[in-house]
Amino acid sequence: MYKQCVTRKEAQGTARVFDPTTRAGTVLLDDGTEVAFDGPAFDAGGLRLLRIGQRVKMSVDDGRVVALTLVTLPLPE
Template sequence: MQASVHSFDLDRRCGQVLLDTGRLVPFDAEVFDGSGLRHLRLGQRVSIDVEGDPEAADARLARLWIVGIGPGEVIR
């Protein structure tokens, strides 16, 4: 699944992504730290895995990455 970065706090290493459905889903520092990324910019497209139903009120990101960046990612 893909989403757009809606907010990102570099000091706290957390933020929110905006799903294509318009739903905001938060992510914490642990998810960002596992991404292998150093920074995110607003509007940037990212690939995500969501725990549970992405449309549920308690949805949270399990994984965040950009294809081709990070361990095991191949640029296509």
């Protein structure tokens, strides 16, 4: 039987902290886990600004956020 290994997944949460200078911040997942993202992950999602409390979705690869955008927008491939 063929077993496929998938390391990239999507997650949703609420923006908790955002620094517009570094474009980095944190997201609070629904289970209470806080996940950090860096500037390149923010840039990959195509956003220009993020407000505290906004609902976001993230693409996570090997435990690292690689893209972040609003829940109403598509994540980059």
